[in-house]
Amino acid sequence: MDKVILEIKNLSFRWKDSDSLLLDIPEFNVKKHEHVFLQGPSGSGKSTLLGLIGGILVSESGELKLLGHDIKNLSRSGRDSFRVDHVGFIFQLFNLLPYLSIEENVMLPLSFSSIRAKNSGKTKIDQLKETERLLKSLGLEEQLAKKNPVTELSVGQQQRVAAARALIGNPELIIADEPTSALDSDLRYSFLELLFSECKKAGSTLLFVSHDSTLSNLFSRKISMDEINNNVN
Amino acid sequence: MFNLFSKSLLNRRGTAILTIISISISVTLLIGVENIRKGVRTSFSSAVSGTDIIVGARGGSLQLLLYSIFRIGNSPNNLSWESYNELRNNKRVKWTIPISLGDSHRGFRVVGTNLDYFKFFRYGSKRKLEFLKGKPFSKVFDTVIGSEIAIKFNYKLNEKIIIAHGTGKKSFLNHDDKPFKIVGILKPTGTPVDQSLHVSLEGITAMHIDWESGAPPMEGESISAEEVLKLDLTPEEITSFLIGLKSKIHVFDLQRKVNTYKEEPLSAIMPGVALQELWNILRTAETGLRVITWFVLFAGLLGMVTSLLSGLNERRREMAILRSVGAGPGTISFLLILEAIILTLAGIILGLIILYLALFVSQPILENYFGLFIPINALSNRDIIILGGILLTAMLMGIIPALKAYHQSLADGMTIRL
Ligand SMILES: Nc1ncnc2c1ncn2[C@@H]1O[C@H](COP(=O)(O)OP(=O)(O)OP(=O)(O)O)[C@@H](O)[C@H]1O
Numbered sequence A: 001m002d003k004v005i006l007e008i009k010n011l012s013f014r015w016k017d018s019d020s021l022l023l024d025i026p027e028f029n030v031k032k033h034e035h036v037f038l039q040g041p042s043g044s045g046k047s048t049l050l051g052l053i054g055g056i057l058v059s060e061s062g063e064l065k066l067l068g069h070d071i072k073n074l075s076r077s078g079r080d081s082f083r084v085d086h087v088g089f090i091f092q093l094f095n096l097l098p099y100l101s102i103e104e105n106v107m108l109p110l111s112f113s114s115i116r117a118k119n120s121g122k123t124k125i126d127q128l129k130e131t132e133r134l135l136k137s138l139g140l141e142e143q144l145a146k147k148n149p150v151t152e153l154s155v156g157q158q159q160r161v162a163a164a165r166a167l168i169g170n171p172e173l174i175i176a177d178e179p180t181s182a183l184d185s186d187l188r189y190s191f192l193e194l195l196f197s198e199c200k201k202a203g204s205t206l207l208f209v210s211h212d213s214t215l216s217n218l219f220s221r222k223i224s225m226d227e228i229n230n231n232v233n
Numbered sequence B: 001m002f003n004l005f006s007k008s009l010l011n012r013r014g015t016a017i018l019t020i021i022s023i024s025i026s027v028t029l030l031i032g033v034e035n036i037r038k039g040v041r042t043s044f045s046s047a048v049s050g051t052d053i054i055v056g057a058r059g060g061s062l063q064l065l066l067y068s069i070f071r072i073g074n075s076p077n078n079l080s081w082e083s084y085n086e087l088r089n090n091k092r093v094k095w096t097i098p099i100s101l102g103d104s105h106r107g108f109r110v111v112g113t114n115l116d117y118f119k120f121f122r123y124g125s126k127r128k129l130e131f132l133k134g135k136p137f138s139k140v141f142d143t144v145i146g147s148e149i150a151i152k153f154n155y156k157l158n159e160k161i162i163i164a165h166g167t168g169k170k171s172f173l174n175h176d177d178k179p180f181k182i183v184g185i186l187k188p189t190g191t192p193v194d195q196s197l198h199v200s201l202e203g204i205t206a207m208h209i210d211w212e213s214g215a216p217p218m219e220g221e222s223i224s225a226e227e228v229l230k231l232d233l234t235p236e237e238i239t240s241f242l243i244g245l246k247s248k249i250h251v252f253d254l255q256r257k258v259n260t261y262k263e264e265p266l267s268a269i270m271p272g273v274a275l276q277e278l279w280n281i282l283r284t285a286e287t288g289l290r291v292i293t294w295f296v297l298f299a300g301l302l303g304m305v306t307s308l309l310s311g312l313n314e315r316r317r318e319m320a321i322l323r324s325v326g327a328g329p330g331t332i333s334f335l336l337i338l339e340a341i342i343l344t345l346a347g348i349i350l351g352l353i354i355l356y357l358a359l360f361v362s363q364p365i366l367e368n369y370f371g372l373f374i375p376i377n378a379l380s381n382r383d384i385i386i387l388g389g390i391l392l393t394a395m396l397m398g399i400i401p402a403l404k405a406y407h408q409s410l411a412d413g414m415t416i417r418l
């Protein structure tokens, strides 16, 4: 049995005090090395849940433990550094900072997390090598060699750079919020395959959110929001 | 981290540069106005250092100061040679320098005086006049010229020049029958001395001896330069005179004495007091100018904050990405304040560069055309306080967008908004 890395109990959340509860999750666990597919209609609170897990949002009540730590008990800056130390994010779109190079975008978490910097290499040169290795195995060798600015990458290539950024320094959890929704279906599959194999290499757990259920059979576990969330609107 | 910051700023260099320029302009104005003000003041005070009292015909004290020291304007009246002689022999008086004005040479004033001028006149920090070439005048038709005149017209020793009657730039009435020989060229002083030609009082008398109430001599009545030397050339009147006292405590004493002089209506002024009067007149203009520059600065800073604020919306994506890789809202606010500080600092530095370049370029022009010597000094404590204040203000104003970014990045959560 692999150990549990994400543990949620009786979690509730609302955006404004006047709103009704958006999330009311009695229990939701993710085990180490799992590849979880989280499905749900638009507006069902998927992104909100990911924000809670990443410690960007704070729950109203309940327990949310990541790697055994209750995120609520951390200070605000503690949550920020905990997040970068242990979680890699991939968003739906616009993941990259246009004014940084491909490598700089990938290495961004390393300047905020000494743990991930150490994991990716002892020296700056080692870290750069690891960055290049990741980018190459995600099929971006050519763009790297040409030193393309990130604004000249296709959407699929941008998402692969974002994946490399999430993966660098082997964070325990990769959170992907609809990273494939802007890609066509061929690209989706190849992107997912690359993501899976890199997650495996890094030993990272993957929490993948999408409303596209056709992808779900590639995952070891499939969950839909209405299964875990009592509050379905 | 700093790499990230500078690249982000570089990415928005258009607005950044405009902000820097507008701040730099106000810094240039702010420090420049102050520098010029101080320069003008020291330049003016420099020209009267060492003189305790100036005596002239009854009139405004500022007017007396302006015409006798700065060669600006004209005297309403002259004072008699007798009064001068009586006052110069007063027991409190250490020295006097008589001044007789009214003629010019190619736009520059001619000062009739005596050898005491070269002995007792002091400028700057009590400095004596020095000769670049030649020596004081000794003959009636000798002249000693200021450094600027020598440079401007490329005059050499022993050259002969013609003096014009009156002080206008274009005088048609010349004393061309009595040319003067340049016997001395003074070193630069940064005072109106540089723009004066000095001749003996006898020279002034000699030029005018055959003139009748301001008109050139009639046919046949003119007296040649050779003949005139045989006559008594003691002046009948002079324009004003400077006094140095044996002891400064008697300044008020002597001033009262002159002001109540029985034989003739006279005025005695203390140059420092008269200058103060001038500064008081100019103060309103200075204040106005200063208020305007502060407004320019405020507009510059406000522009910066506005562009930071309006940029926040476009930068939401940037901030969400930074948050996802571990930047806290505090870090993000800090980046914004840092940006305000860096832009302002760059503005200040650019402003100072512009200022010093401008001073460097305008110094000779001001000196040539206005006789003002604006020294180029390092920043004064006051300047540094002003600049520090600007920086502090920028920082405080930077808090506004920083707070907004703080709230925005908290409220946006994980989603990248457009
Ligand atoms: N920053 C925010 N402030 C206030 N309300 C928000 C905020 N973000 C989301 N919400 C609200 O929370 C609810 C859930 O939004 P969320 O983004 O979590 O849904 P989602 O499941 O990710 O949808 P989608 O599939 O479209 O991305 C929505 O009703 C939305 O209006």
Ligand SMILES: [Mg+2]
Residues within 6 Å of the ligand: A046, A047, A048, A177
């Ligand atoms: Mg979403």
